[in-house]
Structure formats: structure tokens, C-alpha cells
Amino acid sequence: MIRIENLHMRYRSEMGEVHAVRGININVKPGQFYTLLGPSGCGKTSTLRSVAGLETPDEGEISIGDDIVFSSSKKISIPPYKRDIGMVFQSYAIWPHMTVFSNVAFPLKEMGRKFSSAEIREKVLEVLSLVQLDGLEDRPAPFLSGGQQQRLALARALVKEPRVLLLDEPLSNLDAKLREETRLEVRELVNRLGITTLYVTHDQLEALTMSDVVAVMSQGEIIQEAPPHEIYQAPRERFVANFIGLANFLEGEVKAVPSNGQAFGEVRTPGGMIRCTLADGVGIGEKVVILIRPEDANLVDGTTATEGNILTASVDSVIFMGDTLECRVITGGQTLRVKLHPSSPLSRGDSVFLELPPNRCRAIRA
Amino acid sequence: MWFYAIFLLVAFFVLTPLLLLVLGSFSTASLPTDFSLSTMGLINYVKVYSDPLTYELTVNTAIYVGGSVVVGIGLAFILAWLVDRTNVPWKILIYAGVPMVIAIPSMLQAMAWILMLSPRIGFFNTWLKALFGMESTPINIYSLGGMIFIEGLRLVPTAFLMLVPLMRSMDPALEEAAAVSGASPMSTTRKVTLRLLAPGLVAVTIYQAMTALELFEVPGILGLPSGIYVFSTKIYSIVHSATFPPPYGQANALAMVYLGIAVITTYLYSKMIARTERYTVITGKAYRPRLIDLGPWRWPAVSIVLIYLFVSVVLPFVVLLYASFIPYLQAPSMEAFNHMTLKNYRMVLEYDELGQALWNTGIMVLVTATATTFLSFFISMVVVRSRFWGRRLLDQLAFMPHAIPGMVMGLAFIWVFLKIDFIPLYGTIWSICIAFTISFISYGTRTMNASVIQIHKELEEAAYMSGARPWRTMVRIFFPLMMPAFAGVWIWVVLHAVRIAGTPLMLYEGSNNQVLAILIWNMWDWGQIGGVAAIGTMLIASLMLLTVGVRMLGFRRHLN
Numbered sequence: 058m059i060r061i062e063n064l065h066m067r068y069r070s071e072m073g074e075v076h077a078v079r080g081i082n083i084n085v086k087p088g089q090f091y092t093l094l095g096p097s098g099c100g101k102t103s104t105l106r107s108v109a110g111l112e113t114p115d116e117g118e119i120s121i122g123d124d125i126v127f128s129s130s131k132k133i134s135i136p137p138y139k140r141d142i143g144m145v146f147q148s149y150a151i152w153p154h155m156t157v158f159s160n161v162a163f164p165l166k167e168m169g170r171k172f173s174s175a176e177i178r179e180k181v182l183e184v185l186s187l188v189q190l191d192g193l194e195d196r197p198a199p200f201l202s203g204g205q206q207q208r209l210a211l212a213r214a215l216v217k218e219p220r221v222l223l224l225d226e227p228l229s230n231l232d233a234k235l236r237e238e239t240r241l242e243v244r245e246l247v248n249r250l251g252i253t254t255l256y257v258t259h260d261q262l263e264a265l266t267m268s269d270v271v272a273v274m275s276q277g278e279i280i281q282e283a284p285p286h287e288i289y290q291a292p293r294e295r296f297v298a299n300f301i302g303l304a305n306f307l308e309g310e311v312k313a314v315p316s317n318g319q320a321f322g323e324v325r326t327p328g329g330m331i332r333c334t335l336a337d338g339v340g341i342g343e344k345v346v347i348l349i350r351p352e353d354a355n356l357v358d359g360t361t362a363t364e365g366n367i368l369t370a371s372v373d374s375v376i377f378m379g380d381t382l383e384c385r386v387i388t389g390g391q392t393l394r395v396k397l398h399p400s401s402p403l404s405r406g407d408s409v410f411l412e413l414p415p416n417r418c419r420a421i422r423a
Numbered sequence: 424m425w426f427y428a429i430f431l432l433v434a435f436f437v438l439t440p441l442l443l444l445v446l447g448s449f450s451t452a453s454l455p456t457d458f459s460l461s462t463m464g465l466i467n468y469v470k471v472y473s474d475p476l477t478y479e480l481t482v483n484t485a486i487y488v489g490g491s492v493v494v495g496i497g498l499a500f501i502l503a504w505l506v507d508r509t510n511v512p513w514k515i516l517i518y519a520g521v522p523m524v525i526a527i528p529s530m531l532q533a534m535a536w537i538l539m540l541s542p543r544i545g546f547f548n549t550w551l552k553a554l555f556g557m558e559s560t561p562i563n564i565y566s567l568g569g570m571i572f573i574e575g576l577r578l579v580p581t582a583f584l585m586l587v588p589l590m591r592s593m594d595p596a597l598e599e600a601a602a603v604s605g606a607s608p609m610s611t612t613r614k615v616t617l618r619l620l621a622p623g624l625v626a627v628t629i630y631q632a633m634t635a636l637e638l639f640e641v642p643g644i645l646g647l648p649s650g651i652y653v654f655s656t657k658i659y660s661i662v663h664s665a666t667f668p669p670p671y672g673q674a675n676a677l678a679m680v681y682l683g684i685a686v687i688t689t690y691l692y693s694k695m696i697a698r699t700e701r702y703t704v705i706t707g708k709a710y711r712p713r714l715i716d717l718g719p720w721r722w723p724a725v726s727i728v729l730i731y732l733f734v735s736v737v738l739p740f741v742v743l744l745y746a747s748f749i750p751y752l753q754a755p756s757m758e759a760f761n762h763m764t765l766k767n768y769r770m771v772l773e774y775d776e777l778g779q780a781l782w783n784t785g786i787m788v789l790v791t792a793t794a795t796t797f798l799s800f801f802i803s804m805v806v807v808r809s810r811f812w813g814r815r816l817l818d819q820l821a822f823m824p825h826a827i828p829g830m831v832m833g834l835a836f837i838w839v840f841l842k843i844d845f846i847p848l849y850g851t852i853w854s855i856c857i858a859f860t861i862s863f864i865s866y867g868t869r870t871m872n873a874s875v876i877q878i879h880k881e882l883e884e885a886a887y888m889s890g891a892r893p894w895r896t897m898v899r900i901f902f903p904l905m906m907p908a909f910a911g912v913w914i915w916v917v918l919h920a921v922r923i924a925g926t927p928l929m930l931y932e933g934s935n936n937q938v939l940a941i942l943i944w945n946m947w948d949w950g951q952i953g954g955v956a957a958i959g960t961m962l963i964a965s966l967m968l969l970t971v972g973v974r975m976l977g978f979r980r981h982l983n
Contacts, residue, residue, distance in 0.1 A: 111887070144888040147881070154904055213885070
């Protein structure tokens with residue numbers, strides 16, 4: 058539904074030229090919820106605004122449905138108001154001089170004489186009830202709370218039933234609790250309408266909980282594009298693992314690759330040999346980092362026989378966090394964070410055995 | 424592309440007059456528009472600078488500007504200090520009353536004072552003479568002193584409106600810190616208060632000096648009859664001199680100096696403003712200053728205010744009102760009151776020229792205000808919102824007329840309209856509209872820039888995403904959101920365009936483009952004092968109503 062090919066964007070600033078977007082390719086399928094995730098300045102917003110037509114890329118091609126809306130080679134650039142897109146802005150951009158009703162009716166009225174005023178009224182009220190703003194239609198827009206303004210912005214974006222919905226960090230101005238609720242509401246609403254959605258955020262939790270596909274961006278490029286669970290469990294690069302969730306990294310060198318029927322390879326680390334999943338194409342002798350999430354590592358009694366990797370370690374610090382106990386242990390001179398049940402009886406200096414289940418360890422190129 | 428259209432339009436109307444002004448100053452042809460390379464020379468400059476009168480003129484101008492700035496800032500400082508830092512009573516009267524002075528056109532202010540203090544007919548002069556049995560009348564308003572007095576009074580309201588926020592932005596903790604450190608009140612004032620106020624005070628002073636330098640009406644009414652010239656009036660009198668053709672080239676050469684001085688002061692002003700803002704960053708937090716208790720001095724203090732308001736608003740208005748009801752000029756007496764008549768009003772209302780002038784003024788004011796508002800808006804949209812390569816330059820072009828005195832602007836536009844004679848603009852009301860619009864876009868764009876910046880870019884983008892074309896976005900989003908700025912600029916232009924006489928006088932050709940300000944000027948010249956008083960009374964009354972109305976609607980900041 059949204060196809061972006063080889064998108065390049067450069068800005069001229071006082072600091073010289075900034076190459077903000079460097080050859081991005083995206084294909085969002087109809088009905089998909091596609092998220093661009095990355096730190097600020099990674100080019101995600103520039104990409105979204107190029108789809109909207111609010112920025113003009115230097116190179117590449119963008120199409121929505123079967124229509125090419127931008128192409129540098131074919132010299133096509135459809136202005137934003139002809140692209141049939143609904144968009145929610147970070148600031149919501151609710152027009153303060155209009156009522157709730159007129160804000161939502163605006164896109165319909167701009168479509169020319171397509172609708173009678175009775176039809177407009179019907180459509181507006183319908184979409185307002187969809188976002189649970191029933192009964193507020195006559196209120197001046199500035200008299201809404203932050204959460205209501207956010208929903209009004211969504212209603213305005215949806216009212217003309219656009220082919221594509223663009224969301225530019227729509228939840229970042231809400232407080233934490235409201236953000237959590239709204240996250241689910243938006244996802245549910247978009248699911249129900251089956252509208253193709255391109256979402257931009259720097260919040261990993263939003264990306265993981267809402268998306269069908271997440272594309273992690275850094276410095277103008279897409280580093281990895283995959284469904285949320287794959288992004289979390291099988292990050293392809295250290296940047297991705299680090300940006301999403303907490304991650305431990307153990308440095309080492311590959312000693313054996315999986316052979317006939319075996320699932321795991323072997324990596325030697327200063328703390329001992331570790332069996333783990335090797336990322337595609339990693340060969341013997343290569344320097345790697347082993348990624349393991351804090352919740353996947355365990356401290357065990359040395360006598361228990363397991364399939365796992367058991368390393369000796371010493372406790373460096375213990376931090377009580379309410380629902381968990383975060384314990385830092387040192388093994389082979391490298392520090393790891395481990396999440397434990399809060400009742401675990403541990404104190405600084407204890408000698409412990411660290412279990413790293415092989416199917417939870419993943420070696421990627423250093 | 425409309426960006427280019429706006430850019431070229433502004434560039435043409437700002438740069439062409441200046442270019443023709445410069446070329447004309449070197450031209451020795453009898454009409455400056457006839458210049459060619461062969462008639463270029465420095466003769467105009469030689470004539471102007473070998474004339475000892477030019478030096479007298481410069482000295483006069485310096486005394487007039489310096490004197491009126493001292494009077495104006497001094498009074499304004501006292502008033503601002505009283506309302507902001509002391510417990511002087513009746514503050515609301517001061518806040519509301521001082522800006523009222525702006526509603527009285529300076530030309531009428533000067534005329535009213537002539538009625539009071541002219542050596543021959545001045546009411547006060549004749550009273551004083553009778554009272555003390557003097558040989559001659561004691562005060563002569565047709566003098567540099569008279570100009571300084573009246574222009575000083577007129578500078579007060581704007582200076583007051585600039586000084587109050589300046590004082591308010593100063594944290595009294597800084598003064599208290601000095602007091603705690605052992606400084607006496609006197610040395611606290613000298614070493615802390617005045618030092619902190621200095622950059623802002625200097626900026627206000629330069630601004631006021633520019634205003635006084637540029638103003639034509641007061642030196643025109645008071646100086647021309649007695650042959651005391653300053654820059655603005657000298658240029659006027661060269662262009663309107665008896666020789667034919669007038670020595671236009673010399674007017675241009677003189678205007679170049681005048682323009683040079685104005686440009687330098689504008690530059691200094693913008694430097695000072697930048698510095699003031701640096702100070703404000705340090706001290707710009709909200710607080711309520713501790714008010715100084717004036718004790719028994721409260722009543723003498725408030726009487727200063729009352730005297731100022733009486734002298735600069737009440738007295739001139741009452742004098743014009745009185746003069747408008749008496750059949751011939753005489754000092755107020757029982758006999759004069761018995762002869763009160765509506766004759767003057769009847770006369771002016773039956774006067775054909777007045778109808779024509781009112782019609783012209785109406786058209787001129789409406790067209791100028793509307794054109795300035797829209798042109799400023801479109802310039803600001805390009806400057807603030809576009810990525811057009813010339814946006815910075817456009818901003819500077821739009822600001823440039825701020826440094827050009829009205830008389831120089833009027834003179835420069837004479838050449839423009841004579842040069843582009845294929846469009847018959849010279850001598851029409853449109854010539855005044857164009858010259859005024861170009862003069863006022865510097866104010867208009869400053870206001871509009873600030874206003875456009877405040878409209879979040881996403882409000883505009885959301886309209887595009889809703890399918891609105893650019894012009895629909897302007898009509899549905901920008902216009903309603905910017906209504907206060909539009910109204911503010913529009914009314915500001917109306918209030919100014921209706922009373923400025925300088926530029927229209929330069930472009931005046933006859934009853935075709937005679938506006939109210941020129942009519943008043945001419946009637947005064949012909950000695951139609953009763954008629955002037957009647958028109959003046961009605962004009963001041965309507966301007967005051969407009970000022971009050973605007974204040975009630977909340978556009979206070981646009982009035983200074």
C-alpha cells in the first residue's frame with residue numbers, strides 16, 4: 058500500500074549538509090501497522106513527512122496504492138493535499154479557532170461539494186463516537202484535555218476514510234498512564250478499521266506493542282525490519298539489541314559452528330565456553346558478542362545438572378526494584394545484569410553460578 | 424511563483440525611489456527625471472555644502488531633536504517611574520490618559536499652541552501682557568524653544584509605553600542586593616538601577632530621536648513662518664520654492680544627508696535593541712516590585728501627571744473647540760462667549776473641498792491600511808514560512824523604509840511617479856497610497872512576523888493533510904488565527920495615515936489628491952482658523968473615540 062524505494066534526503070544547515078535519509082526501502086502491505094522506530098535524528102520523521110508530501114526528498118520514489126506520489130526520476134511530486142492521507146501530528150495541530158465539530162468536518166468540506174451538510178454531520182458524529190468524543194462536538198477545541206485533543210486529531214485524520222494513516226509520535230505529549238491506555242485504544246481502532254498505518258516513534262514499547270512490522274532506523278538507514286518478537290529476540294545488530302529492551306553483551310570468539318543436526322555453535326569467552334545460536338554467516342575464528350536479555354539469565358545452585366551454560370560469577374551489586382531484583386554479576390571480567398525474583402537472598406561478594414540457556418544466547422558479529 | 428512576485432514588488436517599490444533619489448542628487452538637469460550621464464555632476468552637493476544656511480540648518484535640527492528628546496524622555500521617565508515603582512494615586516488615569524495624546528494630530532497640537540502663545544494673537548500672551556503691563560508679548564512659540572516644547576510633549580506617550588515594560592523587567596532583588604551590600608540609596612540608584620536601565624534607555628532615546636528627526640508637522644507649522652528650518656522642513660521648502668523649476672537636485676542632495684543620518688540612527692537602534700535583549704535574558708523573570716511609599720509627596724507627584732495631561736490633551740482640545748465656536752479670533756472673554764456661533768461648522772460642511780478631501784482621505788486610508796496589512800502578511804509568510812532563497816533579503820527590504828524619513832520618501836516617490844509616467848499616478852490619490860504603504864510595511868511586517876511565528880507549522884500542515892489547497896489553508900486557518908494581528912496593523916495604519924501631512928504634502932498636486940491633513944494645512948495657510956478649528960475638533964473627537972474603542976477591544980500594544 059505504501060512503497061518507498063531508494064529514498065534519499067539531504068538538508069542544508071549551518072553545520073553543512075546533513076544526509077538525513079540514506080536509501081530507504083519500505084513496502085507496507087494493505088492493512089499493515091508499520092512502525093519506524095529510532096532515536097531522534099535517525100530520519101524516521103523525514104521519511105514519514107516525505108510520504109505525506111510535506112517534505113520533498115532529493116531522490117527516490119514513493120507510491121501510495123497504485124499511484125506514484127513522488128518520483129525523482131519521473132519528476133512527479135503530488136502536493137500533500139491531493140494524496141488522500143490522514144495524518145496525526147505530534148502537537149495534534151488542533152485548530153484553536155474551531156469547535157470540535159468544525160475540526161473534524163474540515164477535511165470533508167475541503168473535498169468540494171461531495172457531501173451534503175446532513176451527510177457531513179452524520180459522518181462527523183460517527184467518527185467522534187468511534188474515538189469516544191460523543192457529545193463534545195460543540196465545544197471549542199482548546200477546551201479539551203490532552204488525551205481528548207489526541208483523539209480529536211485521530212478523528213480528523215480518519216473522517217474522510219483515507220487510504221493511509223500516518224502517525225507522527227502521536228502519544229509523546231501524553232503522560233505515562235494515559236499513553237499506555239491510548240496505545241491500546243489506537244491499535245484496537247486501527248485494527249478494526251483495517252487501515253494501512255505508518256507509525257513513527259522513538260518509544261520501543263509503543264513499537265513492540267502496536268506494530269505488525271517494526272523497522273529500526275539509525276543514521277538515515279533501516280538496520281532491521283521484522284515483526285516485534287523477532288526484533289526483540291533476534292536482533293541482527295548490537296544497536297538494535299541495545300535500543301530495544303535491556304541487553305547484556307559478552308565478548309568472545311567463535312570456536313565451533315553447528316554441524317549436522319546440532320542447533321548451537323560454541324563461543325569462547327573469558328568466563329568460559331558458551332553454546333549459543335549463531336547469527337547467519339558467522340564463521341569459526343570470528344569475533345562476536347553474545348547477546349542475552351537480563352530476564353533470560355538465571356543464578357543456579359552449582360549441583361543442578363542442566364543443558365545450559367554454567368559459568369562461575371561473583372555478585373557485584375544488588376538493586377531492589379520492587380517487582381524484581383536487579384543483580385549485577387561479574388564473570389571473566391565482564392559485567393552482566395540479571396533479573397531475579399525479589400525474594401532471592403543475595404548480597405554483594407557472593408559467589409554464584411550463572412546459567413545462560415543456549416537457546417536464549419545469540420552471537421552476532423562484533 | 425508568488426514568492427517572486429512579492430519579492431520583485433517590494434524590491435521595486437523600495438529600491439527604485441532610493442535609486443532615483445541618488446541619481447537625482449547628482450543630476451544637473453532642471454528636472455531630475457531627465458538625468459543622463461552627460462548632466463551628472465557634483466554641483467548640487469557643492470551648492471548645498473557651500474551654503475552657510477546648511478550648517479545653521481544642521482545646528483537647528485540638532486538642537487530641536489536633542490531638546491525635544493530630553494523633554495520627552497525626562498517627562499516619560501518620571502511618569503513611568505511613578506506608575507511602576509511608587510504608590511502614586513490614580514494610576515489607571517495615567518495608563519489610560521497618556522496614550523490619548525497620540526489621538527491628537529501633531530499639526531493640530533502645534534496650531535492650538537499658536538492660538539495660545541503666538542506673539543500677535545496668543546491668548547496667554549495678551550493676558551500676560553495686560554497683566555504685567557509689558558511692552559511686548561513675552562513668549563514666542565515660533566521658535567526652536569516652541570518646537571522643543573511641543574514635540575517634547577508629543578514624544579512622551581510612546582516613550583512612556585516603552586519605558587514601563589523596561590522598568591517592569593528589572594528585578595528589584597538586584598537593587599536589594601546592592602542595598603544589603605551596604606550601598607546607600609543614592610549610590611544604589613547610580614551604580615545599579617541606572618546601569619541596568621542604560622541600554623534600554625539609550626534604545627528608547629535613539630528611537631525618539633528618529634521620530635523627532637523625521638517629524639515634519641511641528642517644525643513645519645512653527646518654523647516655516649519664522650524661517651527656522653530643520654531638515655524635513657528645508658526639503659519641503661526647496662521643493663515648494665518660488666523659482667521654476669524648483670532646485671530639485673539640491674533637495675535630493677540634502678535628502679541624502681538626512682537619509683544618511685536616519686540610516687545611522689536606525690542601525691544604532693537595532694544594535695542597542697540586541698543589547699537590551701541580552702540584559703533582559705538575565706532579569707526577565709516575573710515578579711511584583713516593592714512600591715516606594717511617596718507619603719505626603721503623593722499629591723504633588725500626581726499633580727505632575729495632571730498638569731502633563733492638561734497641557735498636552737485637554738488644553739489643545741479645549742482651545743480648538745473654543746476657536747471653532749467663535750466668529751473671529753479673540754482671547755476668551757465674556758463677550759467672546761456671547762458671540763458663540765456654529766458659523767465655522769456650517770462653513771466647512773458646505774465647503775466643497777472638504778467633501779472631496781474627506782472622500783480622498785477615506786479612500787486613501789482604507790486602501791493604504793488594507794494594502795499594508797495584506798502585503799505585510801504575504802511578506803511575512805515568505806520570510807517566516809518559505810525556504811525561498813531571498814527571504815532574508817526580503818525581510819531587510821521590508822524593514823528598510825523604517826529608516827527613511829517621510830519627507831525623503833515623499834520626495835523619492837515624486838521621481839518614481841514622474842519617471843513611470845506611462846502609468847498616470849502622479850497627482851492622484853493612489854500615489855499617496857503607494858508611498859504610505861511602502862512606509863508602513865516595516866511596522867506591518869514586524870507585527871506579522873511575530874504573529875506568523877506563533878502559528879505552529881503543524882496547524883498549516885494538518886490543513887494540507889485534510890486536503891485543503893494552499894489558498895484555502897490561508898483563508899480557513901491563517902486568516903482567522905491572525906485576526907488580532909490583521910486588525911492591529913490595519914487600525915495602526917488608519918490612525919497614522921489619517922494625520923501625517925509630510926508625505927502627502929510632497930505628493931500633493933491639487934484637490935484631486937488633497938487629503939484631510941493637507942486641507943487643514945492649506946486652510947491654516949490661508950488664515951481660515953475657525954474652519955481649521957472646526958475640522959480639527961471633529962477629527963480629534965473621532966480619533967479619540969477610535970483610540971478608546973481600540974483599547975476596549977484589546978489592541979493596546981498596537982497603538983504606540
